[in-house]
Amino acid sequence: MRDRLEISMQANHGLFAALVTAGLIFGAVASATGDVFYLRLATEALILGGLALSVDILLGFTGLLSLGQALYFGIGAYVSALVLRAAPDFWLAIGAATGAALVAGIVGGLIANRVRGVYFALITFGMAQIVARVVYNTRELGASDGLIGVPVLEIPLGPVSFSADDPLGFFLLTFVIIGLLYGAVAYLLSTPFGRVIVALKANESRVPYLGYSAWAARMAAYVVAALVAGIAGALYPMLRGFVSPELMFFASSGNALIMVVVGGVGTLVGALYGAVVLTVLKSVIGSLTEHHLIVVGGIFIAAILFMPKGLMGLVRPAMMRWLLARAEARAPRSGAVRRTTQ
Amino acid sequence: MPHVTDYLQFVLAPQMLNGLALGVSVILVALGLTIIFGLLDVINMSHGEYYAIGAFGALALALAGVNYWLLIVLVPVLMVPLGVLVERFLIRRVYHGADRHVSTLLLTFGLALIFEDLLKIIFGPNTHRPENPIRGATEVLGVLIPTYRLFLIAIGAAVIVAVALVVYRTRLGAMVRAAAYDSNMAASLGVRIGWVYSGAFAFGVALAGLAGVLLAPVYSVFPTMGRDFILMAFTVVIVGGMGSIWGVVIAGIALTQVQAIASLIISPVWADPIVFGVMVLVLMFRPQGLFGRLGHA
Amino acid sequence: MTDVLSLDGLSIAFGGLRAVDDVSFAVRERAVTTVIGPNGAGKTTLFNLISGALKPQAGRVTLSGRDVTGLSSAAMHRAGLARSFQITNLFSEMTVRENLRLAAQVLEPVSHALRPLRRRGRAADKVEALIDRFSLDAKVHEPAGALSHGEQRRLEIAMCLASEPQILMLDEPTQGMSHADTADTGQLIRDLAREVTILLIEHDIGLVMELSDHVVVMHQGRKLAEGGPAAIRADPQVQAAYFGQG
Numbered sequence: 001m002r003d004r005l006e007i008s009m010q011a012n013h014g015l016f017a018a019l020v021t022a023g024l025i026f027g028a029v030a031s032a033t034g035d036v037f038y039l040r041l042a043t044e045a046l047i048l049g050g051l052a053l054s055v056d057i058l059l060g061f062t063g064l065l066s067l068g069q070a071l072y073f074g075i076g077a078y079v080s081a082l083v084l085r086a087a088p089d090f091w092l093a094i095g096a097a098t099g100a101a102l103v104a105g106i107v108g109g110l111i112a113n114r115v116r117g118v119y120f121a122l123i124t125f126g127m128a129q130i131v132a133r134v135v136y137n138t139r140e141l142g143a144s145d146g147l148i149g150v151p152v153l154e155i156p157l158g159p160v161s162f163s164a165d166d167p168l169g170f171f172l173l174t175f176v177i178i179g180l181l182y183g184a185v186a187y188l189l190s191t192p193f194g195r196v197i198v199a200l201k202a203n204e205s206r207v208p209y210l211g212y213s214a215w216a217a218r219m220a221a222y223v224v225a226a227l228v229a230g231i232a233g234a235l236y237p238m239l240r241g242f243v244s245p246e247l248m249f250f251a252s253s254g255n256a257l258i259m260v261v262v263g264g265v266g267t268l269v270g271a272l273y274g275a276v277v278l279t280v281l282k283s284v285i286g287s288l289t290e291h292h293l294i295v296v297g298g299i300f301i302a303a304i305l306f307m308p309k310g311l312m313g314l315v316r317p318a319m320m321r322w323l324l325a326r327a328e329a330r331a332p333r334s335g336a337v338r339r340t341t342q
Numbered sequence: 343m344p345h346v347t348d349y350l351q352f353v354l355a356p357q358m359l360n361g362l363a364l365g366v367s368v369i370l371v372a373l374g375l376t377i378i379f380g381l382l383d384v385i386n387m388s389h390g391e392y393y394a395i396g397a398f399g400a401l402a403l404a405l406a407g408v409n410y411w412l413l414i415v416l417v418p419v420l421m422v423p424l425g426v427l428v429e430r431f432l433i434r435r436v437y438h439g440a441d442r443h444v445s446t447l448l449l450t451f452g453l454a455l456i457f458e459d460l461l462k463i464i465f466g467p468n469t470h471r472p473e474n475p476i477r478g479a480t481e482v483l484g485v486l487i488p489t490y491r492l493f494l495i496a497i498g499a500a501v502i503v504a505v506a507l508v509v510y511r512t513r514l515g516a517m518v519r520a521a522a523y524d525s526n527m528a529a530s531l532g533v534r535i536g537w538v539y540s541g542a543f544a545f546g547v548a549l550a551g552l553a554g555v556l557l558a559p560v561y562s563v564f565p566t567m568g569r570d571f572i573l574m575a576f577t578v579v580i581v582g583g584m585g586s587i588w589g590v591v592i593a594g595i596a597l598t599q600v601q602a603i604a605s606l607i608i609s610p611v612w613a614d615p616i617v618f619g620v621m622v623l624v625l626m627f628r629p630q631g632l633f634g635r636l637g638h639a
Numbered sequence: 640m641t642d643v644l645s646l647d648g649l650s651i652a653f654g655g656l657r658a659v660d661d662v663s664f665a666v667r668e669r670a671v672t673t674v675i676g677p678n679g680a681g682k683t684t685l686f687n688l689i690s691g692a693l694k695p696q697a698g699r700v701t702l703s704g705r706d707v708t709g710l711s712s713a714a715m716h717r718a719g720l721a722r723s724f725q726i727t728n729l730f731s732e733m734t735v736r737e738n739l740r741l742a743a744q745v746l747e748p749v750s751h752a753l754r755p756l757r758r759r760g761r762a763a764d765k766v767e768a769l770i771d772r773f774s775l776d777a778k779v780h781e782p783a784g785a786l787s788h789g790e791q792r793r794l795e796i797a798m799c800l801a802s803e804p805q806i807l808m809l810d811e812p813t814q815g816m817s818h819a820d821t822a823d824t825g826q827l828i829r830d831l832a833r834e835v836t837i838l839l840i841e842h843d844i845g846l847v848m849e850l851s852d853h854v855v856v857m858h859q860g861r862k863l864a865e866g867g868p869a870a871i872r873a874d875p876q877v878q879a880a881y882f883g884q885g
Contacts, residue, residue, distance in 0.1 A: 115629045118385055121443075121444075126621045126622040127622055129573060133611075134615055137611045257451070293458060293459035297452045297453065300448070300451075300455070304448055
């Protein structure tokens with residue numbers, strides 16, 4: 001017999017499989033028609049989806065609202081850009097960005113995890129603002145212009161090698177990396193460690209009486225979220241060829257938050273769907289009018305008021321019912337676990 | 343040491359006076375923020391936009407020929423219905439949900455995006471510079487200071503004192519503080535909580551609008567003006583203690599002075615990170631701020 | 640019989656109030672020890688001091704011969720002390736089984752923390768055994784928050800047992816229960832006493848006298864008396880301070 005949390009995660013996996021299928025079909029169609037614009041847009045959506053995923057780890061599972069998650073995305077992006085400008089090596093850039101996000105996540109976690117609730121939201125907001133302003137003022141980091149001229153990268157993957165300039169290749173690579181991040185986070189959340197993280201959101205004050213330090217668990221979740229954001233950020237300069245301080249500004253963190261809420265808080269995959277929907281929407285509206293904020297803000301408010309479970313809430317409950325029924329059909333009685341393990 | 347006194351008189355003192363003018367305006371915005379948090383427990387992310395709406399409202403009405411002195415009264419009054427509508431029809435809808443801190447914060451954030459874009463649609467993305475209603479300069483301690491800034495400090499201080507008197511010395515204020523302390527208890531004593539909430543929210547919005555009117559002639563008016571300003575206001579509210587009125591006043595003056603002096607001694611571009619650094623330190627070591635919360639102290 | 644838990648001069652003051660003042664007693668293995676006393680006597684504060692929720696300003700807590708004074712709640716739990724709360728304290732959005740699984744997972748080695756949840760093994764078996772024992776079969780997929788008050792109190796005790804503690808501390812387990820449920824809970828505690836040491840806070844004096852092997856009376860933060868139920872009932876000091884109030 002499966003727990004509801006397992007069923008819930010299975011439903012997410014189903015929705016992720018649907019996203020992968022849609023992505024592959026889209027990739028095939030785009031490359032057949034020679035499209036570049038939409039492939040690069042979709043790649044950007046997935047990269048931003050990584051940042052949204054990071055926000056959802058905290059908001060949807062740990063119960064922490066971060067208003068400054070773009071800090072780690074920006075750190076990943078800047079470190080990746082710096083490495084690529086010095087030595088254009090894909091794995092080196094990813095590795096350095098991961099390391100930087102790890103260190104920054106630990107430092108930020110030690111600061112932010114001193115407080116809870118709205119104070120946590122505000123302190124994450126403050127930390128991101130400080131770092132963004134410092135970057136903005138630092139000439140060595142390109143100041144307000146950011147770092148430009150990141151060279152086009154040749155990415156060796158085993159026997160094959162392709163250029164980051166190849167829209168289909170880089171789209172697929174990004175999909176694989178974001179997919180691995182999703183898989184890793186989903187896996188972590190399904191372990192005993194993950195159950196403690198979920199318990200934090202449900203009732204933090206009770207967690208110590210399960211034998212776990214609530215602080216350590218919160219810290220671990222925070223660092224994992226920073227890593228996810230940092231790795232996603234590392235891909236950004238490879239796609240765009242530049243980084244700028246705007247990546248760390250509140251607008252970036254806020255955007256990721258909108259993606260998560262519109263997609264569905266606490267579903268992981270919702271963050272990715274939300275990122276795709278919002279990025280495409282912004283691009284489409286942006287081609288018609290420059291006032292996309294009003295539409296995004298309107299959708300966001302409508303989601304909060306009328307669709308608290310986001311887009312995923314439209315299909316997930318039905319999927320979960322179906323998965324539960326299937327699980328029950330396989331193990332008719334709740335006590336069946338012991339019989340099947342004979 | 344004549345150069346030291348010259349520095350104090352001609353460089354530091356005017357800079358501190360400018361800081362004070364900014365401080366008074368920040369306090370006006372922060373007062374609304376702190377009252378809304380103290381009473382409704384709402385982190386109002388759209389507060390900076392009410393400041394911008396106030397400034398643009400003043401701009402539009404001034405173009406329509408309304409006298410500046412009338413604007414100071416008219417704009418805040420016109421902001422009240424906006425505040426009531428937002429509280430009644432948006433905030434109240436998610437107020438009783440499981441995680442109202444998060445949902446009200448997100449809701450007001452969405453609202454900020456919409457307001458900002460609406461201002462862009464109506465007034466265009468450009469920067470406006472409204473006419474200064476009081477021209478000229480006044481000599482203070484041998485230095486010429488724009489007279490409008492002195493006026494700004496005076497009227498701002500008067501409004502701040504008036505707000506404090508209303509909250510701490512009137513029956514209305516007692517009701518508000520009672521509601522902040524324990525809304526159930528206050529309701530059982532006959533306080534109409536719904537109206538207190540709407541009223542407090544609208545009051546905060548009106549104060550932000552007033553700050554917009556007052557500051558428009560000093561700083562430029564542009565659609566995203568609320569974004570930059572709100573960061574400072576948030577910092578002031580956090581350092582002063584979320585929900586504390588005196589805390590906001592003291593932190594507002596202290597932090598804008600820090601900013602003004604840091605701009606002078608270090609560099610204007612480092613003034614903001616320093617002020618935000620103070621905010622993070624306060625959150626780390628004294629998250630309740632330097633002063634207690636409305637209704638609790 | 641050995642002492643599982645012993646308290647030695649445990650004290651804490653909040654401002655000027657001496658909430659727990661120089662309290663010493665021992666809890667014997669496989670016995671039911673009950674702390675009684677009027678409201679405000681410091682019973683729950685004492686529980687908080689023992690379980691690590693509060694750090695004592697003076698005194699010592701010894702668990703199975705080991706000095707555990709000042710350990711965190713998490714460390715106390717891992718040392719073998721499980722406690723319930725006066726006000727139901729569950730993971731109310733999670734299902735009954737998920738609550739139990741969470742409580743039982745400390746049984747598994749730390750090296751399993753990053754492996755998938757196992758469907759068998761010590762933790763999983765413990766969960767199934769507790770579901771059976773506490774008759775929660777029909778409710779395993781219900782969110783804990785949807786259970787009746789009595790069921791929630793039962794689930795709390797089950798969760799405390801899930802970690803196989805040496806000592807079980809129950810803070811008013813019958814609080815808010817109907818008469819019938821109280822009797823059932825009394826029976827449950829009697830059964831549990833055969834396998835685990837129990838330290839109880841309880842208000843229902845009838846139940847206390849019936850269940851307890853040893854009673855500790857607290858009054859205004861201090862230990863007023865301790866002894867067998869009969870001795871306590873007969874103690875004139877206790878009668879004056881506690882039974883005599885009504």
